Amino acid sequence: MSVWTVVEHRAGAMRDVTADLLARAGGLDAGPVTAVVLAGPGEADGLVSGLPPGAHRVAVAEHPDLAGFNGAAWAAVLAALARREVPAVILGAHSAAGADWAPALAALLDAPVVTDAVDLAWEDGALTAQRSVYGGKLHARVRLAPASTTVATVRPGGADAPLPAGTAAVDRVEVQVPSGLGKRFVEWVQEAAGSVDIAQADVLVSVGRGIGDAESVEVAEALAEALGATVSCSRPVVDLGWLPKERQVGVSGKTVKPKVYLALGISGAFQHVTAMKDAGCIIAVNKDPKAPIFRTAHYGIVGDLFKVVPALIKAVREARGTA
Amino acid sequence: MNLAVFVKQVPDTAEADLVVAADGRSVRTGDAPLQLNEWDRFALEEAVLWKERTGGALTAFLVGPEEHEDALRRCLAVGADRAVRVWDPALPGQGPCAVARVLRAAVGDEPYDLFLCGAQAADDGFGLVGPLLAGELGIPSATLVNRLELQDGRVRCTRELEAGWGEVVDLDLPALVTIQTGINEPRYVSILGIRKARKKPIDLLGLGDVGLDDRRVGEAGSRLRVEAFAPPPAGREAEFLEGPPDAVARQVVDLLREKGGVL
Numbered sequence: 391m392s393v394w395t396v397v398e399h400r401a402g403a404m405r406d407v408t409a410d411l412l413a414r415a416g417g418l419d420a421g422p423v424t425a426v427v428l429a430g431p432g433e434a435d436g437l438v439s440g441l442p443p444g445a446h447r448v449a450v451a452e453h454p455d456l457a458g459f460n461g462a463a464w465a466a467v468l469a470a471l472a473r474r475e476v477p478a479v480i481l482g483a484h485s486a487a488g489a490d491w492a493p494a495l496a497a498l499l500d501a502p503v504v505t506d507a508v509d510l511a512w513e514d515g516a517l518t519a520q521r522s523v524y525g526g527k528l529h530a531r532v533r534l535a536p537a538s539t540t541v542a543t544v545r546p547g548g549a550d551a552p553l554p555a556g557t558a559a560v561d562r563v564e565v566q567v568p569s570g571l572g573k574r575f576v577e578w579v580q581e582a583a584g585s586v587d588i589a590q591a592d593v594l595v596s597v598g599r600g601i602g603d604a605e606s607v608e609v610a611e612a613l614a615e616a617l618g619a620t621v622s623c624s625r626p627v628v629d630l631g632w633l634p635k636e637r638q639v640g641v642s643g644k645t646v647k648p649k650v651y652l653a654l655g656i657s658g659a660f661q662h663v664t665a666m667k668d669a670g671c672i673i674a675v676n677k678d679p680k681a682p683i684f685r686t687a688h689y690g691i692v693g694d695l696f697k698v699v700p701a702l703i704k705a706v707r708e709a710r711g712t713a
Numbered sequence: 714m715n716l717a718v719f720v721k722q723v724p725d726t727a728e729a730d731l732v733v734a735a736d737g738r739s740v741r742t743g744d745a746p747l748q749l750n751e752w753d754r755f756a757l758e759e760a761v762l763w764k765e766r767t768g769g770a771l772t773a774f775l776v777g778p779e780e781h782e783d784a785l786r787r788c789l790a791v792g793a794d795r796a797v798r799v800w801d802p803a804l805p806g807q808g809p810c811a812v813a814r815v816l817r818a819a820v821g822d823e824p825y826d827l828f829l830c831g832a833q834a835a836d837d838g839f840g841l842v843g844p845l846l847a848g849e850l851g852i853p854s855a856t857l858v859n860r861l862e863l864q865d866g867r868v869r870c871t872r873e874l875e876a877g878w879g880e881v882v883d884l885d886l887p888a889l890v891t892i893q894t895g896i897n898e899p900r901y902v903s904i905l906g907i908r909k910a911r912k913k914p915i916d917l918l919g920l921g922d923v924g925l926d927d928r929r930v931g932e933a934g935s936r937l938r939v940e941a942f943a944p945p946p947a948g949r950e951a952e953f954l955e956g957p958p959d960a961v962a963r964q965v966v967d968l969l970r971e972k973g974g975v976l
């Protein structure tokens with residue numbers, strides 16, 4: 391029995407989540423941990439030398455079709471290796487990469503699969519997972535059917551188990567990538583930098599969908615002006631065209647760590663919270679007392695932001711003597 | 714292009730006061746309105762755009778009870794030509810793998826060129842049904858797509874990754890994509906439009922009609938089972954500031970001074 395951790399990297403650089411994954415894999419108690427590195431020709435050595443501790447063995451596969459990222463190629467290679475070695479669990483990150491290769495791998499192996507687990511346990515030869523569901527308002531415990539191999543992805547940022555140090559044996563494995571996958575990697579792309587860098591701001595006034603419409607964003611802008619702060623937002627505000635993309639906080643936007651983060655009408659989905667939870671002082675205004683943001687915020691105000699924010703603008707102006 | 718879109722009706726999680734039922738295994742959503750899953754609104758719009766651009770046809774599929782039919786009415790109202798709902802009392806709580814199998818069976822032999830799903834459902838958030846369905850169909854897929862271009866016999870997809878990164882991949886058709894929010898601007902649908910769509914028929918299929926029995930999709934066929942729902946475990950628990958807006962505002966000003974060094 392063994393656990394595989396699929397090493398996540400992009401454009402030659404290891405992604406932080408790999409350390410997390412290795413800690414999780416060790417904590418599962420389902421056998422020794424193999425870190426699997428899939429990479430293009432000549433890419434693997436750098437990744438292997440930068441590998442966080444925690445693996446008993448490193449399996450390295452290089453192939454021209456593994457350059458860049460092609461979830462179908464990753465799934466095909468992992469499936470072929472898994473048929474040979476039959477790991478009990480194949481663990482990946484609930485990331486954009488994991489969202490692509492893990493379900494595809496489960497389909498190829500006809501294996502049970504769970505995604506976005508916040509916790510995993512190995513019990514009586516089967517995997518159970520804790521998941522955060524309904525936008526973080528509930529937790530669900532799910533049990534996977536016993537199977538020779540199970541596929542799971544975990545939410546990044548959860549593990550804090552110390553990683554055992556030590557050197558792992560490196561195995562180079564020969565792999566074939568089947569032709570006819572019907573999917574080809576073309577290129578990486580990166581968004582152009584905007585004119586405002588919200589990551590530089592000391593104070594962020596951040597608006598979510600609760601702001602209601604484009605015009606109402608002014609309310610937040612007025613507060614930001616009174617405070618000398620910068621306006622940022624959650625993803626739907628960008629999707630709806632109320633603010634430009636450069637203002638977005640979150641996994642697919644920017645990670646921020648201001649001294650003060652004011653969250654106005656933001657529910658607190660993990661894709662948002664994970665990128666602002668380290669702010670010095672988080673104050674959230676939300677009309678829903680059960681909004682998950684109140685489990686990240688240091689201070690909470692249950693109420694209508696359109697009542698709270700005008701009062702706050704007034705109080706700030708008074709405090710600054712600019713009223 | 715012959716297109717298929719897969720949609721789910723879910724509670725508005727931001728508004729819903731969710732209560733775990735006495736059996737611990739189901740969730741009551743109270744008076745919270747059901748709505749078309751946010752990611753599926755963008756998938757539907759993308760499907761309609763490609764139907765309009767290529768002069769094709771669009772079929773919408775849903776696995777769900779009658780209360781979820783509004784999602785299909787919405788699809789018909791914005792341009793779907795046909796809607797299919799599959800339902801069986803054995804289905805609730807059977808998980809994404811069973812849903813994917815049912816959808817595979819419902820698709821049948823119809824030669825669709827492009828299959829579109831949402832990147833995830835707002836309730837269970839698995840992001841599994843799409844890629845598992847592609848697996849069942851034996852066709853290539855790409856998840857989290859935020860840009861689609863059609864080029865002779867294939868689609869060029871931009872996948873959204875983290876922190877401003879993206880990747881471009883090509884898929885040979887037929888293919889399945891899961892759509893990320895923000896890819897387009899979903900059109901407004903009036904209540905009247907949805908009401909008009911009531912006249913269009915929705916095909917209702919049972920498991921037998923699609924050639925499945927509940928060994929493949931029932932308790933036995935499902936490989937993931939929700940054992941219990943519970944309130945989330947304690948987190949950082951905010952300290953709540955109470956009082957009328959003016960009083961709360963003064964407390965915030967004090968906090969900004971003490972904790973933020975602002976003001």
Ligand SMILES: Cc1cc2nc3c(=O)[nH]c(=O)nc-3n(C[C@H](O)[C@H](O)[C@H](O)COP(=O)(O)OP(=O)(O)OC[C@H]3O[C@@H](n4cnc5c(N)ncnc54)[C@H](O)[C@@H]3O)c2cc1C
Nearest residue numbers: 598599600624625640641642643655656657659662677695
């Ligand atoms: C792959 C992926 C990547 C993602 N990346 C990001 C990302 O980078 N950033 C991001 O933010 N999200 C991201 N998301 C989306 C995320 O899952 C949530 O959908 C999103 O964060 C919700 O935004 P919100 O809180 O503004 O909206 P909602 O969840 O709709 O919440 C609105 C809140 O406003 C409150 N409210 C309404 N009216 C008022 C009022 N008058 N006064 C006070 N409160 C009010 C409501 O109670 C509710 O809590 C991503 C999702 C996926 C799948």
Ligand SMILES: Nc1ncnc2c1ncn2[C@@H]1O[C@H](COP(=O)(O)O)[C@@H](O)[C@H]1O
Nearest residue numbers: 719720776830831833834839840841842
């Ligand atoms: N019951 C269903 N009927 C039709 N499509 C569904 C259903 N459940 C999920 N889907 C599709 O699969 C996507 C991802 O759902 P999930 O895997 O549950 O996160 C959704 O956005 C829909 O496109």
